[in-house]
Amino acid sequence: KQEVTQIPAALSxxxxxxxxxxxxxxxxxxxxxxxxxxxxxxxxxxxxLIQSSQREQTSGRLNxxxxxxxxxxxxxxxxxxxxxxxxxxxxxxxxxxxxFGRGTSLIVHP
Amino acid sequence: DTGVSQDPRHKITKRGQNxxxxxxxxxxxxxxxxxxxxxxxxxxFLTYFQNEAQLEKSRLLSNRFSAERPKGSFSTLEIxxxxxGDSAMYLCASSQGRMGTEAFFGQGTRLTVV
Numbered sequence: 001k002q003e004v005t006q007i008p009a010a011l012s013x014x015x016x017x018x019x020x021x022x023x024x025x026x027x028x029x030x031x032x033x034x035x036x037x038x039x040x041x042x043x044x045x046x047x048x049l050i051q052s053s054q055r056e057q058t059s060g061r062l063n064x065x066x067x068x069x070x071x072x073x074x075x076x077x078x079x080x081x082x083x084x085x086x087x088x089x090x091x092x093x094x095x096x097x098x099x100f101g102r103g104t105s106l107i108v109h110p
Numbered sequence: 111d112t113g114v115s116q117d118p119r120h121k122i123t124k125r126g127q128n129x130x131x132x133x134x135x136x137x138x139x140x141x142x143x144x145x146x147x148x149x150x151x152x153x154x155f156l157t158y159f160q161n162e163a164q165l166e167k168s169r170l171l172s173n174r175f176s177a178e179r180p181k182g183s184f185s186t187l188e189i190x191x192x193x194x195g196d197s198a199m200y201l202c203a204s205s206q207g208r209m210g211t212e213a214f215f216g217q218g219t220r221l222t223v224v
Contacts, residue, residue, distance in 0.1 A: 004152070034213060043116075043201060044153070044215035089152055091213070096141060097166065098203075098213055100152035 002027045002094050006101035013080055013108055021075040021104045023090035032093040033073050035064050037086045038103070044089065048075070080108045114216035116202050122222045123192055130188045131219045135204030142185050143213065144177055145201040146170065153201055159185060192223045 003026040013019055023033070032051050036044040048057045048064040050073070056065040063076040073090060087105045091098035115134040123129050135142050140161050145153035156175070158166045161182035171177075174192075179185040189196055199220050205213045 006152075032211075036215070041199075041220065043114075043217040044203075046212055046214060049212045091153075093213075096160070096205075097143065097155055097158055099155070100145075102150070102152045 002030075002092055002099045004090060004092050004099050004101035006088075006090060006104050008104060009102065010105040011107070013106075015080060015082060015108055015110050017080050017108075018076070018078050019080055019106075021077070021088050021106070023073040023075070023092075023101055025071045025073075025092045025099075027092075027094055028068050028071050030068060030092050030094050033064075033066050034091045034093065034098065035062075035073075035075050036089045036091065038089060039086050047088075077106075080106075082108050082110055084108050114202055114204050114214050116200075116216035116219050118219055119217060120220045120222075122224060125194060125223055126191055128188065128190045129192060129221065130186055131200055131202075131221075133185045133187070133202030133216060135184070135202070136206070136214060137183075139204035139206040139214075140182070141205045142179055143203040143205075144185070144187050145203065147199045147201055147218070148197075156187075156200075189221075192221075194223045197221055197223045 007022045035047045050066045061078040087103040089103040091100045117132045142159045144156040147153045159179040174190045199218045201218045203213045203215045
């Protein structure tokens with residue numbers, strides 16, 4: 001059974017810092033890995049999708065990397081802003097069904 | 111089409127009542143998922159449809175839960191005889207095509223059982 005772990009569980013940083021969120025998974029036989037953002041009480045917004053054959057994806061200030069063999073992905077957020085405050089979830093697609101971690105709760109304070 | 115739509119957004123019900131939620135996926139998406147999320151946790155898989163066929167159900171989906179996707183378009187999730195432990199956010203997602211395609215989520219239905 002796929003287990004997905006996200007570290008840290010919570011993070012509080014001052015505005016402008018570059019930061020890294022980590023996601024690890026136990027079964028490296030995956031098709032993709034997707035990073036999501038979730039605001040309090042809201043649904044999930046897709047940020048980046050990395051296929052298993054890819055090493056990284058970039059969108060604006062976000063960069064996600066994937067090392068399938070070691071079972072790890074990182075989400076790098078450059079020049080963080082208060083509007084980045086949210087919970088960030090990674091989901092691993094081992095079949096048709098994504099498996100989620102518990103998320104990293106991020107607060108960026110002015 | 112602006113994305114996955116869920117209705118209602120919020121539902122408060124008394125323990126023992128039945129509730130039904132609806133999900134309208136992105137129109138060309140053939141796969142539809144239901145997840146449940148409690149406070150501080152990641153979404154947990156409940157069930158999955160490919161077109162109208164329900165292909166997988168989690169052990170979390172007790173016999174009080176039933177889901178349908180009658181014409182391979184919208185889906186409903188019904189909870190019978192609700193319990194306080196059913197209080198959660200119920201999320202619907204859809205995707206299209208082969209394995210590894212992007213999943214898109216709705217805004218969720220927040221259920222509170224009192």
